[in-house]
Amino acid sequence: MKKFQLILIFGFIISLVTYGIYSRLSEEYDFFYEYDSRYQVYSVEDPPEKIYFAGEEMPLEDKVVAKKFENELQVQTFWNYSKISLIKRARHWLPQLEPILKQHGIPKDFKYLAVVESMLNNVESPKSAAGFWQIMASTGAEYGLEINEEVDERYHPIKATHVACQYFKDSYKKFGNWTSVAASYNIGMSGLSRALRNQNETSYYKLNLNSQTADYIFRIVAIKQLLEHPKEFGYNVPRYNPYAIPMKRIPVKESIPDLAVFAEEHGITLEILREHNAWLLKNSLTIKDPEKTYTLLVPRNPEMLVKKETKNASPQQAQTDSIKISVTDSTLSRR
Structure with a gap:
């Protein structure tokens, strides 16, 4: 015994x-990924003392505001595998967006607007808004982005962020507070101005708006809570990040008639080239302005992404190499 x-x-x-x-x-x-049941619970009865967006306090003493925030926090922090991927993308991209916001004098919390708009995916909406910041073609062109058959810089995360910052600065001149600026990004400056005027209000939190705009600020702040405190909501994210690939910048001053050839010359596939340069729409890049220079991103260590065939490899080695290629390429599929 x-x-x-x-x-x-x-x-x-x-x-x-x-x-x-x-x-x-x-x-x-x-x-x-193992779910941790010790997640943070927020309720109207036991609210946090202070919640801020862009340095402006959310009026949680208003029970309607507190309830909206609670609902959005529960939705955005609910544990699922897609949030793991979002956290990884955020850890790769947000540090690249922050210096641009700082350069333009925009509060760093505005980086979370890109997360809410696109989940940091280079996608196009049903209304034809595109890229991380979901910019309309007319707005992009108005603010200086190049948009044509071959190039659409709305899909260029860095250039699109500069444009978003220009919009934020113009909006701040109009409204004078950052909460309204963020709301105007969803409903438009004229739309928010009209709502404030028609309802005789001065605060976003007092407005009766369409459901998407009414939830917009709460969604931003809820995403902020998740990305800044993932472990509190049960997310145990591995340190390995497939999005953090060392890149090198290649200036291009002459037209490239075949991007597949260009990609091969740099040891990668056309798919990988376009994955990291999503603003390229065609398989060619034509430069008409002699003063124009594009910058293409290419993986610094392409041999880690693409395993080249060897003539004298044994069948067993070829099979092993094929498996390696398959596994590696699966992490690079277009988002």
Whole structure:
């Protein structure tokens, strides 16, 4: 009997040690994501003391405002695998957007508008808004983005961020507070002005708006809470990030008739080239202005992404290489 008890105790200790090692490894490598039930719970009865957006306090003493924030926080922080990918994209992209916001004097919280707009995916909406910031073609052209058959700089995360900042500055001149500026990005400056005037209000939080705009600020702040405090909501994200690929910049001053050839010359495929330069719409790049220079991003270590064929490889080695290519390319599929 004692021997059996000792075996049980020993087995229990081994299980605890194994679990401890696994938990540590899961933070560093891409293992199965385990949900942590010790997530943060927010309720109207027990609200946080202060919640801010762009340095402006959300009036949580208003029970209607507090309830809207609670609802949006529950939706945006609900545990699922897509949020893991979002957190990884955010950790790669948001540090690149922050310096641009700072350069233009825009509060850093505005980076979360890009997250709400597109989940940091280069996508096009049903209304033809495009890119991280979901910019309409007319707005992009008005603010200086190049948009034609070959190039659409709305899909250029860095250039599009500069344009978004120009919009924010113009909007701030009109409204004088950052909460209204953010709301105007969803409903438009004229739309927000009309709502404030018709309803004789001065605060976004007092307006009766369409459901999307009415939830917009709450969604931004809820996403902010998730991305700044993921572990509090049960997200244990591995340190490995497939989006963090070292890149090199290649200036291009002459037309490229075939981007597939250009990609091959740099040791990658056309698919990978367009993955990191989503603003390229065609398989060619024509430069008509001799003063124009484009910058293409190319992986610094392409051999880590594309395994080239070897003539004298054995069938067994070729099969192994094929598996490596398949696994690597799966992380680079277009978002």
